Amino acid sequence: MADLLTSRLGYLLKHAQLNFAASGARALEPLGITGRQLAVLVVLDAAEPLSQLDAARELGVDRTTMVALVDELEAKDLVERRRSPDDRRKNIVGLTAHGKKALAEGERLHKETEKAFLAELTPIESELFLRILKKLAADTAREADGEPDQDENENA
Amino acid sequence: MADLLTSRLGYLLKHAQLNFAASGARALEPLGITGRQLAVLVVLDAAEPLSQLDAARELGVDRTTMVALVDELEAKDLVERRRSPDDRRKNIVGLTAHGKKALAEGERLHKETEKAFLAELTPIESELFLRILKKLAADTAREADGEPDQDENENA
DNA sequence: TATTGTTATACTCTATAACTATA
DNA sequence: TATAGTTATAGAGTATAACAATA
Numbered sequence: 100m101a102d103l104l105t106s107r108l109g110y111l112l113k114h115a116q117l118n119f120a121a122s123g124a125r126a127l128e129p130l131g132i133t134g135r136q137l138a139v140l141v142v143l144d145a146a147e148p149l150s151q152l153d154a155a156r157e158l159g160v161d162r163t164t165m166v167a168l169v170d171e172l173e174a175k176d177l178v179e180r181r182r183s184p185d186d187r188r189k190n191i192v193g194l195t196a197h198g199k200k201a202l203a204e205g206e207r208l209h210k211e212t213e214k215a216f217l218a219e220l221t222p223i224e225s226e227l228f229l230r231i232l233k234k235l236a237a238d239t240a241r242e243a244d245g246e247p248d249q250d251e252n253e254n255a
Numbered sequence: 256m257a258d259l260l261t262s263r264l265g266y267l268l269k270h271a272q273l274n275f276a277a278s279g280a281r282a283l284e285p286l287g288i289t290g291r292q293l294a295v296l297v298v299l300d301a302a303e304p305l306s307q308l309d310a311a312r313e314l315g316v317d318r319t320t321m322v323a324l325v326d327e328l329e330a331k332d333l334v335e336r337r338r339s340p341d342d343r344r345k346n347i348v349g350l351t352a353h354g355k356k357a358l359a360e361g362e363r364l365h366k367e368t369e370k371a372f373l374a375e376l377t378p379i380e381s382e383l384f385l386r387i388l389k390k391l392a393a394d395t396a397r398e399a400d401g402e403p404d405q406d407e408n409e410n411a
Numbered sequence: 412t413a414t415t416g417t418t419a420t421a422c423t424c425t426a427t428a429a430c431t432a433t434a
Numbered sequence: 435t436a437t438a439g440t441t442a443t444a445g446a447g448t449a450t451a452a453c454a455a456t457a
Contacts, residue, residue: 103298103313105392108369109279109290111385112272114392119265134265142259152415157259164448166417180416188415188456213264219390227380228387229267234375236261236270308438317426322440336439344433344438 126212137205150189282368293361306345
């Protein structure tokens, strides 16, 4: 690949993201989980017990997608479903002991990955970069048009 | 969506990218092309004529994917295929007059979008951000393991 | 009637395998 | 034999529609 496109912001964002995702995947490989699955564990490790729909909203995914995510984690014995006694339509999803261990180790690996990824930067650059990125990620970025509320394409 | 994940680098990169892509798509809407298609036009507007495979390499996509990309652009009369006289296996893909116009206008809209996206930043922040992003996007980010040459997942 | 989880289905994106025509 | 373009096909990933259980 040459670099006709490498000065384009979209290209840079996409490839920075791909690079980081690849690093994360590599780091989590020995744990046997994906970055996606780690993110789900993070969300499910909340103070209050979450239903599948609660977790789906937190992750920004469809509830049908959430079914598959929980299926995966349950197959690995990282989480378990139980019917909510308060509302028997709901599945409360909680981490198993194994899941809590995987979460802790995954978070450790994840932090290492972030650190390694930003290692080339000075602490000041690093801080500034994250601050800017937060702005750009939060920004709904709808400039000129007045669309009322189009649903965002959200992923963890 | 709440923000349990919003301090994670992966999340920030992904959502900054999604936001920018959405802005770009909105900006190009009146032109009737996608950001992807604009990137293909940029590549095909090279000094030397490119075959489909040349362009695919430049874009970092598979040659089968390239077929579809050229099909789309040809359907919109933005590019045209012609057999290479030197090697009749090759399709040289060139921009039509209409394609050149679309490219110019698309690039104008694209630059506006980049500018708007970075508008909240000071010029110094902007410059620093792009410089850092370039580093992170270029970085193959293979830290601890010595894999010889795994093919990257490339997209424009 | 509305909501939660589920399944079936479809759609997008992209890659692999196989075919053709050329070299 | 190898390469360029093409087609058919399959695999992720995710969404929509419909259904059962529950509210």
